[in-house]
Amino acid sequence: MAMHEADKDDICTSMRRQSQERWHLALMAARILAVGGADIGGLWLTARASGMRDGFLAHLRSLIPSGPSVRLPPGSTAASLGGRLDIARSLADSRLVWDSGILATAHGGILIIPMAERLEPSAAAVIAEAMDTHVCPGRRPGMEMMGGRIPCRFTIIALDEAANPEEALPTALADRLGLHVTLDGVALVSSMLAAPPPTPCADWRSVGIADNVLEPLGAIAAAAGYRSLRTLHHLSRVARIHAAIAGRGEAMAEDAVAALRLCLCLEPPQVQPKPEQQAAPPPSPSPDNNAAGPAPQDADAGAEQALDSLTELLAAVEQGRVDGLSLASGERAARQGRKTGKGGAAARNTRRGRPFAASSSPPFPDARPDLVETVRAAIPWQRLRARLQGGADGTARLLIRKEDFRYRRRRHEQPSTAIFVVDASGSTALERLGETKGAIEHLLAECYIRRDEVSLIAFRGKAAEILMPPTRSLVSAKRRLSALPGGGPTPLASGLERGLEMALSTRRRGSTPIVVVMTDGSGNIALDGTADRALAGRQTERIARLYREHGLTSICIDIARRPRDSVTNLAGMLGAELHLLRQADAARMSQIVRTTMQKGQP
């Protein structure tokens, strides 16, 4: 019993320590951001909206007192970022009035992007352009040529509240932000500790970084899957700023380690922190400062040792033993590989397609007014308005007010997403998966025509697994499908559940999901992974009915040697079309799916 208590205590202390370390890391990131500013792009803050996040932002703000702090309104578009015509004021003044654009107002200060994971890719592209060129991207017609270049240099704080891996910062933006801090797992208690007052720091640009530090830094970043050169650039700068804050004239290995933690969320392996643990009792200043402590005393020996620590870290990263890899950054890399950047935009966005109606409110913020409809709306009021203005009855000019503006609304066909849920259990699994892979490649080879997407979920053993998130890229599909596991019992319920989740999230993104379930029998593994056939059956039934409730289009393919009642029942519950395929062959399968995709259009 006592043992048990002690264990619990241990867990508590370690959690507390971790929470405090994270908070200190966040504070260090804030300091570095205050020093580096636009030179390191900005800060990617992963945290849910909370008092802690607000506290952190306020602390950050206190470190960067000068310059404006602009919060990007949600739904900002390329036009509102770069400046656009202010219709209301233009009408009132009878001359063209342009507003200056959000990016220009943020010049010299901070641009906070709340809900950055929801940022439109086009808006992200505009921000990225401004970050690259330090010039306000001129959306105002003719500005490019008139030499009206408005300087625009700002530090970005992107607040990422992503709840699931499908939501992510637009890659164009994520790639340009140097620092990445997460406040997940930080206890409120730790965040209430007063931050150490900032000490003045030397100009970081005078801090050098030697090749023998930069090289392992680059190797570690590359090994951890960050191949972009921007990342390495940010790493080297953060390491130099870290050194400058610690009062060193040259970035050392510990600065490099700190940079890796701050930029890539790479935590050094757990064998290491033994000495650090002793040196850093909880209420002490940041562990980074502590680690930096001994360096100046015996610089040579310290440097040698520290370089070893970098080499060790590199080895650890290569073997995948490093903490951050599996958590934040692994996810980050996966997100970066997956996200098409267009996902939701295609369907919500009604910028293209056939016009079907006019509305008095713009369907998207920078919509263009429909000239004919606007004039038509204004005409009945002309005499009245002319009289009100006191002019003669027959003035040549149309008097148009803001409420007359009409906008054209458009709609276009939604793309479809075929979600294959494939039974990978039993002996025929390999062959079946192989043919499914063939079908997917067939579909993808043609899907660029309609911008359709394909995804693959396989279930076997204890649970289902997403082998390929929705994609329309043949290149990435091939890479992901190259190794397909098979064999084991049948967790049908789990497969259907994953399929349902994905179908619903696909629908939320504006695409029409089609679920293709391929199985040859009933499930024998319940959702929690236990081998309970009865429970599994009940769960399967419940989930299958949900498909029907949500009105999902589904196809059930029976691939057993003889048709089975269980599959027929399942198709009935799903409300699915039933097909029998003795041998699942790629061509027939893709044909069935394609037919359904085409007739599934509204």
Next chain:
Amino acid sequence: MPRPFPFSAIVGQEDMKKALLLAAVEPLLGGVLVMGDRGTGKSTAVRALAELLPKIETRAGCRYNCLPSDPQPACPHCSAAGATKPAMVKIRTPMVDLPLGVTEDRVCGSLDIEKALVAGERAFEPGLLATANRGFLYIDEVNLLEDHLVDLLLDAAASGVNVVEREGLSVRHAARFVLVGSGNPEEGDLRPQLLDRFGLSVEVRTIMDLKMRIEVIRRRDAYETDPDGFVADRAKGEAAIRSSVVAARKIVKKVEVPDAILFRMSQLCMRLGIDGMRGELTLLRAGRAAAALAGRMTVDWTDIEDIAPMVLCHRLRRDPMDEAGTAPRIERALAALDAGHGHA
């Protein structure tokens, strides 16, 4: 505005730099497609190239980049009568960034509706195609661009003219630009029709050589610390590239292609099963540009061997089951051709 990062200071990515220079020498090539990872200096290279090229002459305030000697009727500035013409100015080669979310009106220009409604004027508001005239049009993430925009761009790029017939306007103006597209193949494929229209296609990969990576970081840092100083340091290298492009532009039309080379080019295309003449034609033009860039008046086979992958790679029929990609097929075809040639 700080000057862009110099072209000559870009480390590695030789294929991309060569393709861009070829396109700068011979605008008829039909643009460059750069596919590859993020952060490989694609946009840096394009911006740098626009800075490096000789300035173009136009008139002050002209929004169509008219040649002073050949004013376009669409341009109210340059086609003004006699003495009211604005003065001639030299401007940097235009480089227009086409953002993903751009609208059709913004690309090809349209009636200035707000102006029409507010001021009661009927005016044509030139779009990005007019701004890009005689320069570069850069599309990042071209594979994510909306289809209707892609069609528009291709049409303008192929014809060199932008025709607007809408909302009671009828405007046509020159839109001769070098289309540069970039994107990440993992985020979606391009339609084959679009692929074929790009003259050259290169694949860029992140530099994985550690020494080179570090060199990139050092140069970038030096540039950001002191942009003007860095640019000044590189002025000589920039001038050398500029003068070779200028010289090549002068001679490119006169570069000769021996019949034997033409014959082998056709053989190469036939062996690879390339549909249409566009491949051969581009091979010819790119070969000329490459020879001109090297200062030679005759194309030799090494020029062709050098550029064949970037001209032909994206034109090969795609085999969805082929893992290796298309570049090895071209190399094999070239090698086979060499062997055959040896026999004959």
